[in-house]
Structures are given as structure tokens and as C-alpha cells.
Amino acid sequence: MSASATLVLIVGLGLIAWASARARAFALAPQGRNRPRPAEQGWYAALWTAIPALLIVGVWAWSKPFFVRNDVLNHPAAQDLPSEAIDRAAVLSEARDLANGAIDAAFNPLAETLAMPWVAAEQKYALVGLILAIATAVGGGAFGMLRLKPGFRAGPRVERFALMIAAAASLIAIVTTAGIVLSLVVESMRFFALVSPVEFLFGTTWAPETSAAGTAAGSYGATPLFWGTVFIGAIIAMLVAVPLGLMSAIYLTQYAKPKIRAWIKPLLEVLAGVPTVVYGYFAALTVAPAVRDIAAAVGVTSASSESALAAGVVMGVMIVPFVSSMADDALTAVPRAMRDGALALGSTTSETIRQVLLPAALPGVVGGVLLAVSRAIGETMIVVMAAGLAANLTLNPLASVTTVTAQIVQLLTGDQEFESAKTLAAFALGLVLFVVTLGLNMAALSLVKAYREAYE
């Protein structure tokens, strides 16, 4: 019996418990105001039936392979297994794949011999698991039903269970985040044991070399990466995204007729939904060559086919909808009375926007731009495809530069020794990115929040 069939069976038993507890509550309980609510009684019985049984299924799914393997190893034919651990594991995994039908023929004849015992063991323990699950479901259900005496209040207990589920779900999210941060920190510490933090943060040469576990080779000065990230994500991209986004927000909130607005807003949102990899090849295949050709046409011969400008411009375009929607929110939050006050003094629409609305909306707009920067510096696909991998410390937008994210990809793809400085450097870079992004987000959110409160 397969795992999914077991699950269906347990849910079915839960439904039966629900229906019968509910029916019993209707039949037995005293009528009138204090009657226990049948639905709660039903849920109480159903939860006692299903939840412990589901836990057993989970535990069994996790521990069954150990039992199966143990059985197979105790089989007489297992005497012939090679003594080397790696070879043993190879034969056993072949036997398992044969047993599961994942492969049709084995390379190793011994695996063929062990496949049959493997199937037998699988079946045996699957049956044990099924019986355990059914027994737990029936036992749990019976326990729940027995407690459902008249006067027993099932409601609060069901509520408490719902609360626990919700709390557990949010806890999982928090624990996952904490785990990621912890692993970033721990791996970064191991990196900093090999390379000094000062060199990493302030060194200007980035040339990691492959080395053995526990050693560092090459140089790990990440300043060119940080600069490339800032140059593309915070400077070039924002030079594109802030004016375009702000203007479009101004147009949409101040000039556009409601009908036009109803058309353009969704269009902008479509732009926000384009996968970044599409922007990436647009940048690499269209914009970057165009930038190089234009540069060549005006006489700049050194222009690279991968440039900070191409990546930054495309990234800026990608961020436009985001900036526009943040600025839109900030502008609409400025009270209409402010606009009326300026207009009533004889301001033209553009004076009103420039001198009253924008200054009033500034904190909100700045907050939005900070969020946009934090997005841009974490963006990966476009820079991997269009910015290049050369760690140049340059002000020339036509030169190829590289970013933190592009280097992380570079460090972790291909053959690698996991304990070497080259791999661990990716975690240190990730940690820097995480800290900066977190700081930006917190600053932005507090700005936006303070701004909202100012007009409430």
C-alpha cells in the first residue's frame, strides 16, 4: 500500500470520526442553550483520529529505510558485499533502485541478488507502517470519542489546536530565516579564518584561485565587487529608474484621466512581472552590443561588449514599475487639501507638483527608492548575463564590471572544493549583501512609516 493511499485512509478515518462524534452530539446532548456545539465535537474527534496517525506516518517514512537496509544486510547474500564503504553503498543503492523499479538492470550482479530481499523487506515494513498508522488512528479516535462526555467542552481545545498550527507555521518561517542567517555567519567565520576581514572589505584585487580544503589561494579584496554592485544597482539603475518611475507616477496621479490610468497601471505591473532572466538576455543580446556600437561610433574604442551601462540601464528599466508604484503611493497619500491650497493660490499644475506635492511626498519617495536600491543590488540574472565577470575598479560605465551577486554565482558553479576559501568567499559576500539589504530595508520602512503617520 502506497504512502498516499495511507494518507487517504487516515483522512477517511478522520471523516468517519468527525461524522460520528457530530451525530452523537446531536443525538445525546441536552437541547437548549448549553448544548455543546456538534461541529466542535466532530472536529475534536477528527483531530484525535488523524493527527497522531499522521505523525506516525511521518516518523515511519523517515525510519523505514533504516529497517529495510538492516534487513537486507542480514540476508545471507549480503555476506558477499565488498568491504570498502563506498563500494558497499554503490551496490546497495543499485539494489534499491532495482527494487523500486527505477532501473531495469544492474551493473553489479550482487545487486540483482539483493533486489529480491529488498523488495520483501520494503513490503514487510510498509505493512507494519500501515498497521501502526491504522492502530494509532483507531486508538486516537477512540480516546477522543471517550472524552466527549456531555459537559466536556471541545471548543476551546479545537481552538487551541488551530492556534498552535498557525503559530507553528509562522515559527517555521522565522526559524528558516534564522537558520539561513546563522549558516551565512558560520560559513563566513570559516572564510575569515582563512582571509582577513580587512583584506576582504578593503582590498582592491579580486582574484580567487582554486585551492585545497582549508587553504586560500589568490586574492580576495572585494572592493571592486562592492563598487560594481553600487555602480550598477545604486547609481546607473537609479539614474534610469528614479526619473522614469517618478515621472510616470506624477503623470498617473496628477495628469492622467481615470480611464487612461486604468490602462497604464496594469501595463506597468506587467513590466514588473517579466522574469528577470528575460531582462537578462535582453541586456546581454540587445542592449550591451548596442551600447558598444554606439560607443564605437562616437570614437570610444575601449568599449567592452559587456558593460556596467548596459546592465545598469536594463536593471533600471526593470525597477521602474517598482519605483513608480512606491512614488504613486507617496503622492496619493499627500492630502488633497495640500494640492487645493497650492492651486487656489494660483499655482500651475507643474508648480503645484514641484513645489508642494513632491516636497510633501519626499520621505515616501526616498523610502521607495531605498527599497528599489536594495532590490537592485540583490538582482542577479541581469548582471550575470550582461555585466561581465571582470573585477574592475573603474568609473567608466562602458567598462565591464562585476557585482557581488555575479561573483557568488561564479564561485559556486562548476567543480569546487567545499572547504576552500574560494567557496567560502561566497558566504562572506552573501553576508555583506544580506546586512546591507537589511539595513536599507529597515531605513526605508521607517521612513515610509513615519511619513504615513505624518498625514494620518
Next chain:
Amino acid sequence: MTAAKITARDVSVYYGEKQALESVSIDIATEHVTAFIGPSGCGKSTFLRCFNRMNDTIIGARCTGRIELDGEDIYGAEMDVVQLRARVGMVFQKPNPFPKSIYENVAYGPRIHGLAMDKTELDRIVELALTRAGLWDEVKDRLSESGTSLSGGQQQRLCIARAIAVDPEVILMDEPCSALDPIATAKIEDLINQLRGRYAIVIVTHNMQQAARVSQRTAFFHLGKLIEFGETSELFTNPRAEKTKDYITGRYG
């Protein structure tokens, strides 16, 4: 009878399909304060916003009839709405100072209209406007503080100063005291009395005592129609229309 500053003839206003004002005609003179009273929703604010064409900023609003300012058609092709609003200032129901300094709030209008040649002149205009609005002594040492840091009553007087600073001919006030406490209200009413004669003042109020205290002419509106218009003392003591009588004796509204 002196020449009217503003003459309105057969003015009707529509919001989309809905008619909010029906064929209203009125004359407004500089030497009097004119009060608009009437139950809420009767079209007082709508009518007031016709005089500086603020209804233009409301999508779907439409105005018919003729309104003249010193004989010029304010809805005519010749009329520049920016100039019109410099000549016809407005104070709103809720004080709405800009989130700028007190000085910048008052200097804003003169700046955009280019009224001052240099900083000295601008300083003088700001001081004069704040003095006329009765606020100078309270704020002269804190001109660089934010306008929003003032109390509600001071904010409203700042808004009056802001309107005065562009040297208008008419000042429209739409329930300027409805968000203020009685003391701040009394100050604004004093101020209106002092400004009378220098500017043509039109004030919308839902408070009949206030209309009686500050105005010399009162117009009573009901359901988008002008029911009665005349001397304030006359209208309150001896109303001609039955509806006016009902309203001022508090039978409804």
C-alpha cells in the same frame, strides 16, 4: 448702492448628471462681508468654488451661467485661471499649511507670481501679510519653524496670511472656523472684521451666530437654490421667505 465686485448671473453647477446649484444670481461688494448660510449639502461650497474656478479641478464638474469680476467674464476665453486665483484667494475648511516653514508658506504665493524683486521686498510682504492676519507678533521669532507646528487657529491665520500675501481683491472662506475652538474662532472673526473693506470677503458658515457677527450681507441657500439674499440684520430679524424663517428659527437644518 455701490458697484459690485463680483456679479453672478444664472449660475448652475453640475457634478456629472447631478445638478448641485440651480440658476443662482448674486452681487458681491467689497465694502461688505457676505455670508452664505444654509443646511449642509445645499451648494454653498460649490457656489463659492465657482468664483475662483476651483470647480475646474473636480473631475466631472461643470458650470453654466455668467460670473464677472470687475466686469470681466471669469469663465471667458481671455481669463487666465492662474491670474484669477491670484486675484481671488481662498481659505479652506481645514487649515492646510504646506509642510514648509512659516516664512515659506507666506512667501510661496509672492514667489510664484513674481511679486517681489528681492529678498528685502519679500520679507516686507511676508511681514505685512502676517501682520494683517494678526499672526506677526506670535510668529516673528520662529519664522523658520514648520507651519504645521502651529496650533489649529494659528495655522488657519497662517493660511489667511498666505492668501493675503498675493494681494488679492477677493477672499473666499469656506467654513474657516469649523475645525477651531471658540477662542481661535473669535480671533478669526475679529480678523475678518478688520479685513472688511480692504478685500471683498465671502464666508460660508453653518453657524448663524457667526454669520450675524461677521457679515453685513447674507445669502440663504436651500437645495441648490438661492432662497433669500439681503442685509444680514434684516434677514435674521425679518426674513421674507418662509424657508428662511424655518431655518433661522431652527425648525430644521
